[in-house]
Amino acid sequence: MFRWLGKNIGTFFLALFLAIGVWVAAVNDSDPDEVLTYPAPIQIEIVGQGTDLLITNTYSKQIELTLRAPRSIWGQLTADDDSVHAILDLSGLSAGEYLLEPQIQISTQPVRIISVSPIEVEIHLEELATRTLPVQLNLTGAPSVGYQAGDLENSVQEATISGPKSLVESVAIVQASFDLSDTRENIDERLTLEILDVENQTVTGINLTPTTTQLIIPISQQGGYRDVAVKVTISGQVANLYRLTNISVFPPVVTTYSADAQLISELPGVVETEILDISGISEDISAHLNLILPENITLIGDQTVLVQASVEAILGSLTISEKHLEVINLDPALTATLSSFTVDVIVSGPLNILETLSPTDLRVIVDVDGLGTGTHQLTPKVEILNSAIQVESILPESVEVILSEVVLATPTAQP
Structure with missing residues (x-):
């Protein structure tokens, strides 16, 4: 028997190879391989990133795959969205710049990877830094004449910034800004905090906690000053077949002053203008008019008010x-x-x-x-x-x- 095997071993293996070839050909005919691009981009998954590191660059977040697989396998791949993964492993990496190849994981087999695009992904890693800075208030302007600002209250004294080390180190101040110009009322405003560098430019890409502060400033009128409304005095009638539609005055409220506190307190809440004659007008008019004030009372700011009279045809x-x-x-x-x-x-x-x-x-x-x-x-x-x-x-x-x-x-x- 051994002699028979020795004489026929070559024939046996030849027959085996021929049988395998016939089987492979039959399988390929019934389930042929197809080279196709995976129908949907694969999202890149980041793993192994250190908690003290941040990715600071804009990188490709998805890849395209070209695969070779039997037709039946392609049906399984496209039916299961979770069958293909692209992994970018940052384990053990420190701060720096890297070109990394995504690791492709395919759960359904047999599949052969033909191409990956992009084949490498550029990643910039930077240390995470945190700083605590005092909140500064940038107040500009001044209250209206005759008014003064009291002691301010700021609800936030310090703010914490965190982000890439290079950006955090570039921060000079955290501030809130408010313009006091022409203010007459108490201030109670929620202000947004700003992150600025040494050149007073806004720094972005940094987390800020908290993001706002509450500013409270009492505004009071100084002694000898008083705000009064302006009343326009008119005479005459507009032209026949026309009607007066509006009388406006700017400013509608003016500030008066007197060294005699009692005199200013006895001043009525309204002061009148000189007479505006609207006799026979058939179009809009405007005029700068003086105010009629008691003796020893002066007007702060402009000494006239702008009055506008509007008319229209009936x-x-x-x-x-x-x-x-x-x-x-x-x-x-x-x-x-x-x-x-x-x-x-x-x-x-x-x-x-x-x-x-x-x-x-x-x-x-x-x-x-x-x-x-x-x-x-x-x-x-x-x-x-x-x-x-x-x-x-x-x-x-x-x-x-x-x-x-x-x-x-x-x-x-x-x-």
Whole structure:
């Protein structure tokens, strides 16, 4: 038997290899390999990052894979979103710059990786740093004349910043800013904290705790000063057919001063302007007017106020009856017959213009451009020379227009 095996061992292995080849060919025919790009980008997973390190650069967060696998395996890969992973292992790395190859893990086999894009990912690691800085207040401007600011209260005295070491070390101050200019009321505001470098530029990419502070500053009026409202005194009537729509004054409140505290306290809460004459005006006017103040009381700041008076024409309406209709763009070969050759037109606008409006100032047309023979319902259009006049309605709203061919008279033969 051993002699038989020795003589036929080559034939045996040849038969085995042929059988395996036939089996592989059969498998490939029924489930052929396909080289395809994985249908969805693979998100890169970061592992092993030290708790004292931060990634400070913008890096590729996903990759594309080209794989070779049997058709049946491709069906499993695409059906299971969790079958393919791309791992970037930062274990044991310290601060620095690295080019790392993603580790591809595929749970469904057999699969062969043909290509990975990108093949390497650039990572910058930087130490995590933390600092605590005092919160500074940047107050600009001053309260209105006659007012003073009291002792301020700031709810946050210190703030903690954390982030990449290079950024944290570049921070010079943490501050909150507020403008006191022209303030008359107590201040109670929540302010956003700012992170600034030595050049007073904002530093971004850093965590800040807390992010806001509450600022409280009492504002009080100094002795001898008093705020009073301004009342405009007018005389006369605007032009006929016009009405006064508004009187405005700037500033509406002024600050007065007197060395006599009792005199300033007895001052009424309102001071009047010089008289503004609006007699016969038909357009807006403005004027700088003085204020009428008691003796020994002075005005702080500008010595006049700006007063503006606004007027507008009184609106009304007018009906123009039996306005003749004009047919335009009529084909010379056609004739037009209208159900009504006149309409009533109701218009509106300023009364002073309506009073002078005449029927010749408007035109009512019926446009038959492009229309052929037959009966048509058309809407008249009104053309008005004065743009201040608006058309409210046309009665009737539509007219019937019958277009027919022009009948030429047959000449009579002479004997």
